[in-house]
Amino acid sequence: MKKFINDAETVISDALRGLAAAHPELRVDLEQKIIVRAEGPRPGKVGLVSGGGSGHEPLHGGFVGLGMLDAAVPGEVFTSPVPDQIVAATAAANGGAGVVYIVKNYTGDVMNFQMAAELAADSDIRVETVLVNDDVAVKDSTWTAGRRGTGATVFVEKITGALAERGASLAEVAEIGRRVNAASRSFAVALTACTTPAAGKPGFALPDDEIEVGVGIHGEPGRRREKLQTAKNIVATALDAILSDLPLASGDSTIVMVNGLGGTPLIELYILFGEITATFRDRGIVIARSLVGNYITSLDMAGASITVCKADPQMLESWDAPVRTPGLRWGV
Amino acid sequence: MKKFINDAETVISDALRGLAAAHPELRVDLEQKIIVRAEGPRPGKVGLVSGGGSGHEPLHGGFVGLGMLDAAVPGEVFTSPVPDQIVAATAAANGGAGVVYIVKNYTGDVMNFQMAAELAADSDIRVETVLVNDDVAVKDSTWTAGRRGTGATVFVEKITGALAERGASLAEVAEIGRRVNAASRSFAVALTACTTPAAGKPGFALPDDEIEVGVGIHGEPGRRREKLQTAKNIVATALDAILSDLPLASGDSTIVMVNGLGGTPLIELYILFGEITATFRDRGIVIARSLVGNYITSLDMAGASITVCKADPQMLESWDAPVRTPGLRWGV
DSSP states (O other), X not given: OOOSOSOGGGHHHHHHHHHHHHOTTEEEETTTTEEEETTOOOTTOOEEEEEEEESSTTTTGGGXXXXXXXXXXXEEETSOOOHHHHHHHHHHHOOSSOEEEEEESOHHXXXXXXXXXXXXXXXXXXXXXXXXXXXXXXSSBTTBSSSOOOTHHHHXXXXXXXXXXXXXXXXXXXXXXXXXXXXXXXXXEESSOOBOTTTOSBSSOOOTTEEEETOOTTOOOXXXXXXXXXXXXXXXXXXXXXXHHSOOOTTOEEEEEEEEOBSSOHHHHHHHHHHHHHHHHHHTOEEEEEEEEOSSOOTTBOEEEEEEEEOOHHHHHHHHSOEEOSSOEEOO | OOOSOSOGGGHHHXXXXXXXXXXXXXXXXXXXXXXXXXXXXXXXXXEEEEEEEESSTTTTGGGBSBTSBSEEEEEEETSOOOHHHHHHHHHHHOOSSOEEEEEESOHHHHHHHHHHHHHHHHTTOOEEEEEEOOBOSOSSBTTBSSSOOOTHHHHHHHHHHHHHHTTOOHHHHHHHHXXXXXXXXXXXXXXXXXXXXXXXXXXXXXXXXXXXXXXXXXXXOOSEEEEOOOHHHHHHHHHHHHHHHSOOOTTOEEEEEEEEOBSSOHHHHHHHHHHHHHHHHHHTOEEEEEEEEOXXXXXXXXXXXXXXXXXXXXXXXXXXXXXXXXXXXXXX
């Protein structure tokens, strides 16, 4: 294993120290391991908290800021944050109007955010949870009962963040978060496995000419392995999986993300996006907004995921609202 | 080789098609292979043109837009663009006040931009060239006489872009570009080699426990190979090289970039940035602005470069000016 680290034990602390130094608009509590907006919670604003295992950066810490999250809770690499951490983030994000948890569907995350919600209720903080489970690849997975939560998390965080910033209620913010999740589907393909600092070797073995079709963001197995295909064929496979689960008609508007899993050159992500564009054009599906880049990664994995959200006008308008975070920024 | 491509021959065309679809604010001429702002040249504004071999994305095409480049000229992967392409970009960027070329110091780029400048002069377009040669690792290299041009290119493009946007003259824009280059130094370390689509295999062989210290952005050899070090020691090596060439005193202001070469997780880049911050704090050097992420890559290479610019107030103020490009965006 070759990585820019000091010690596998201190990866998260060391990275948080760098994040804090690079982004003075964030406050990083190195003791409790939470990342919050430096200006603190705004009275009357619904707070947004997300988190999960580290290794998916910029998600979630890179999405803290104006128009997106109020707090992020990073666990160790690929390991859920603990309830105490989540409770601390909840308190830091609470402006008195309640807090929405955005939780990717992994058993540990779901359990620990649930415990934190109960502890928050003891402190009279109302919590609503939006569970993200957009990955159509497999029904159950290594750490998940039901579908895994992946790329749609970025869409949910952006769109709920816009509503919360404008003063929407707890119920309204949670509701649009659930609608965005319900309208989104993802599918990922890996060319290589990723290596966690603790393990020191790739999480699975993949022959030199094979790809993992439907891989999870921790390297969980997908639907099958197959020989390397052209970008065009890989996009066809991913879109078949997505569109057979989320039927789209001519004239439908979408937000599309082509996301790199960490080790994939941007030039290849643009090739994938170009193929999606061609397919959607043929079917009359409108790509109203798009993201191409690394947004929810899997350490150094070479691979990419495609996320499609069938977007209504409110979602698109919320998408366009100003956002100022390390990982996503426009309009300000 | 496993990549998301259709054919090694069509990588650039296919990627440009995706770039065009993702960024309607850009106009991508697939025939001539140039990327320009959709709104065209502004009369009286100095035009900024950069380019070079592809494989370093987001550089340069991802830096076309308000407050940065007017046009980018991508060559094939790791191959200089041809003079005709550069001339087409020059014409597209020309608002009548002259055009500045920002050229990384590689022999092919220097030669082809020089030929294009002569052809532009025949069309009565005044051209000034800013040569970027910031890489302190080696004196001469595989494709370079003198120092290689690397990370400082991002600083030069951002800061000249701000001045040009405000109506500075050709001489003023070129002058600050040269000053930024003269005030900047870079140093890179590779953990792995990159693989070009045409070659289909890694550009060099690096044992599992060794790193290339002082690598170039095409995988050119550096100063030496050594055993893998801690992030702290790698930063010490890079900063020794940089600061012995660019002496900084307590109180000096800098812009610092920690740049991923394509295959390095963001979390590791933050670890490196945290180490730089600690060193600079000890020496009283101020990090006034920073970038941590993938800005000038080397396809899928795992590695990172550090760039330090000793920044005067004009540079900092120009750094903060609004920029709206696919790769860098703030203030708008």
